[in-house]
Amino acid sequence: MRALKYILIFTICLASFSCKVNYSFTGITETPETFQVNFFQNNADLIEPGLDQLFTNALQDLIVNQTSANLVNSGGEVIYEGEIVEYRISPMTATAENTAAQNRLTISVNVRYINTKDEEKDFEKRFSFFYDYGANDQLTGSIKDTAFEEILERLTQDILNASLADW
Numbered sequence: 001m002r003a004l005k006y007i008l009i010f011t012i013c014l015a016s017f018s019c020k021v022n023y024s025f026t027g028i029t030e031t032p033e034t035f036q037v038n039f040f041q042n043n044a045d046l047i048e049p050g051l052d053q054l055f056t057n058a059l060q061d062l063i064v065n066q067t068s069a070n071l072v073n074s075g076g077e078v079i080y081e082g083e084i085v086e087y088r089i090s091p092m093t094a095t096a097e098n099t100a101a102q103n104r105l106t107i108s109v110n111v112r113y114i115n116t117k118d119e120e121k122d123f124e125k126r127f128s129f130f131y132d133y134g135a136n137d138q139l140t141g142s143i144k145d146t147a148f149e150e151i152l153e154r155l156t157q158d159i160l161n162a163s164l165a166d167w
Contacts, residue, residue, distance in 0.1 A: 032115075038081040081111075082111040082124075092104045
């Protein structure tokens with residue numbers, strides 16, 4: 001009886017150590033060893049200076065922070081490339097005097113994702129997000145910083161989810 005008890009404990013321990021569960025708060029189940037983010041040129045009709053570098057850095061930072069993949073300059077297992085294709089400010093809601101009550105900043109990015117290990121996962125897709133702000137406010141200083149932060153956070157997270165998360 002005592003031997004059976006030890007065999008049972010040994011079997012349970014062996015089973016628990018041999019099982020591996022991939023669990024992630026981000027939904028990312030497979031992480032490449034290396035990734036590369038090529039510079040995202042700003043090809044929008046309206047050019048915001050520095051936005052191209054901000055976006056490229058934001059995408060690199062998010063992938064570094066949410067995966068175990070290493071950033072490389074070339075030869076990445078997965079490659080992100082593309083361009084900023086839209087930077088637009090448009091009036092959103094009107095007041096009783098037929099003036100804008102809110103403006104909307106929209107930024108869109110065209111992304112080409114290349115998976116060198118599995119080309120069936122490759123895609124080219126447009127990602128877009130916006131930020132609304134008061135019509136009497138200027139898109140400068142802290143309003144611009146907040147807008148860029150929210151838009152870039154959403155865009156980069158959507159790109160990461162589309163490329164590395166298996167839903």
